[in-house]
Amino acid sequence: MRATRWLRIRPRFHNYAGKDGGPKDIKKRIEQTIFDDPTGIPFNTGYFVRLLEYFSNPDYAKHTAILERPYISEPDTIAYSYPTLATHLHFTRRRLVDQFLPVLRAEEKEARKGQAVGLVADRSYEFVVNLLSLLSIGLRAALVSSAAKPREIQHLMATAQASQLIVPSRLQNEEVYRDLPIFHTTEWAVRCQQLQRAQIEQEYRTVIQKANQGIILYTSGTTGQPKAVFTNISAVSGQCELLRHAWKYTHTDHILHALPLHHIHGLSNALLTPLSAGSTIEFVSGQFNAAEILERIARPPSAEFPQVTMFHGVPTMYAALIAAYDAMPAAQQEITADGLRRLRVAVCGSAALPTPIAQKWKNITGSIPLERYGMTETGMVLSNLLDPELRVPGSVGWPLETRQAYILDPENRIIDFPGVPGELVVYWQNWGCMFDKYWGQPAATAKSQVRPVAVDKDVVDSVEDGVVQVKKHKPGMKRSYKHTLDKTFFRTGDVAMKGQHGEFYMLGRASVDIIKVAGHLVSTLEVEREILALDEIAEAVVLGVPSERFGQLPYAIVVLKPAFAAEITGKGSRAKANFKRSAMQRLRSVLSAEKLPRKWIIVDKIPRNAMGKVNKKELLETRAFVPKADDGAAAEEINSELEVQKTQGAKEN
Structure with a gap:
């Protein structure tokens, strides 16, 4: 269909007419153009x-x-x-x-x-x-x-x-x-x-x-x-x-x-x-x-x-x-x-x-x-x-026609299992839809390229902390269990995972949206989604605040809906404390202890760019809304939350 259409349109561009009507000189048939x-x-x-x-x-x-x-x-x-x-x-x-x-x-x-x-x-x-x-x-x-x-x-x-x-x-x-x-x-x-x-x-x-x-x-x-x-x-x-x-x-x-x-x-x-x-x-x-x-x-x-x-x-x-x-x-x-x-x-x-x-x-x-x-x-x-x-x-669905995407572990091995997060990479074909380069930045262009490593499924033992683990070699087991693809892919810098039917889920930017709390990987986007499900919340951003003891701690910056904001403002600090206590109680039923916000910061407006994105890196660097992490209080809260969740789990069992 596409080829037929091109053959129909092509003569408009290449059918030049000469003195005898043959294809020689375009100027004999049409007026002179600006070109x-x-x-x-x-x-x-x-x-x-x-x-x-x-x-x-x-x-x-x-x-x-x-x-x-x-x-x-x-x-x-x-x-x-x-x-x-x-x-x-x-x-x-x-x-x-x-x-x-x-x-x-x-x-x-x-x-x-x-x-x-x-x-x-x-x-x-x-x-x-x-x-x-x-x-x-x-x-x-x-x-x-x-x-x-x-x-x-x-x-x-x-x-x-x-x-x-x-x-x-x-x-x-x-x-x-x-x-x-x-x-x-x-x-x-x-x-x-x-x-x-x-x-x-x-x-x-x-x-x-x-x-x-x-x-x-x-x-x-x-x-x-x-x-x-x-x-x-x-x-x-x-x-x-x-x-x-x-x-x-x-x-x-x-x-x-x-x-x-x-x-x-x-x-x-x-x-x-x-x-x-x-x-x-x-x-x-x-x-x-x-x-x-x-x-x-x-x-x-x-x-x-x-x-x-x-x-x-x-x-x-x-x-x-x-x-x-x-x-x-x-x-x-x-x-x-x-x-x-x-x-x-x-x-x-x-x-x-x-x-x-x-x-x-x-x-x-x-x-x-x-x-x-x-x-x-x-x-x-x-x-x-x-x-x-x-x-x-x-x-965010499945790859569009002609697009090819994989999820990689830190060693560039393809993760072909649902529910396991890794870096999303996209096939960098020489034609089609991809960009050419970062203008004037050849080093950045080269750094963004990767050749994924395919690992045979029958030798994969498990995936631990996002890294594909290969079974121990046994006599008679084939050695060539992996190979590097001969295609170049683009590193998106985004963390994603696949669902049961091959659909993709985005977990955020590896540099700012994926944080490590006491050894646990946490997607701040997941925490934001659950906070936004609360009736009082109009906007929410979760940051990973550096912590000497825990690596990072999740802090929530929120904008309240006007009705709730007016109610809390009128009742003073006690109303704020009650709101935070109530919010944490509801979040415990859907988030594990390491994902719960350690601090709630209520603001009138969260700065965003033209596309509605928040520059989390800038907020962390300028400390515009974010105080220093309180490791002492966080330790008590995390231990307390772990105990609460263990108790709830025991009751359910």
Whole structure:
């Protein structure tokens, strides 16, 4: 099917007409394009091949690609069709070619190095035009958060070796960009005419070096300095193709987009993939407002408010949506629930979704969100199934088609048993969906590679403390019980384990989410999930505080729901002590002694980044909320808890 489609589309790019009508000189058949001046810039990307189908197809002449709604509850919108997007790409590409002509026409050695251009990522049509324009002529787009500070922007641009920064027109007068090398691309906004179908088709006939063509994204920096991740356009196209099939994007989908665009989740999952399927993306302007999002999704379908079919979010968003729903009157809840049930799919990622939140969402909508797992470096790797009945609560599902993932022990041996934690690694194929490298950091790229060791199951004795134990050698026992795979895999740095049916469960980052308490490995994400199941808790973060005696101790930082917070504040310190005592009592029934929080810290707000993640390393280093570990009190509590649990176990037996 895919091969047939390619054979049908290929002549658009390679059927050149000479004097006698034969395939010789493209200029004899079509007008000169902007690429005839800087010669030798080819174009052969699968992603733009798909876009061309919607750009030049008469059936999509009025089909909206991007919808901007200044106020989410108002009917006023600005809609941009696929042909309009193609037209604006034409004029923006012309501006970029004029600006970077010396780079594009340089000698082969210099041209192959290419050029990176900083691009401020905000949810706007203008950003989409600039991004696709950069990609289509071989300039690397280095995406920068619209909330980044001057020093941070300068560092990110230096890391990506970007010479200039493209800033949205609405932000160009902001103080933060005053001393930066800004380049303007918005002339098309005031003067451009719609291109004809033939002009659109000829615009995409040329091909560029894939080594230069791609995107630089930055890791979130929650466990270390952000790294520049370069992914070429072929891998971007592969990621989109994979998701388009897995999640069944079509031209009938309408995505409500509220995620940051400088991260893989908002960029690939909720923008580039639906565009490649002919879908419509509606951008949410301004800060995330849970009540407004619910109101938009719940609106009856109309010309002014098309039916939203997909929503992508992170766990903190879903928690906020549930809290906003709970605060509604009963009649409004019924209307909102009906609207949420009209979603074709609600996707959740970036961090593990606590089971209590997933269950509350199911109580409202009838199904849990579709959880998946991916990284800046890998794109999406694991996903639950589209059928709500086949999703597994707490799991991120199974490897997507063509993706291969293993769990390794500290000696790089594959752990092929359910319920045993280890490091998740992903097959680093030379094509498809993986990133190329950490830009300018060859040592970091090399360090992230591993070749797993497969161990025959019949010689595995057990797995102790996450390490595969091999049976003692006996006479007649074969010696070649293991072999190193000839494939390279990527170390994700995440700890995961498999379930009984091969599904994957994420336990957190090895560096901050997996802690060792008195010799026991503890997943702080597991503790957070159980704390969030308590009625009083709105948000929770568990940190492993260094302890001389125990290695680390789990401390809980929590935000109370408004009603409980007001009650505790009004009654003083005794009410806080009673809450903590009650919380510990309930947690004892689901957590073993070493997992119970040794200290509870109640705050008004937990600092998070744009993706809703907490920088645990920073919180520990700055001691913003976390006092020094009290080993003496912890020893008494742990011994006491062990005695309590032993007594309870004896009674049950």
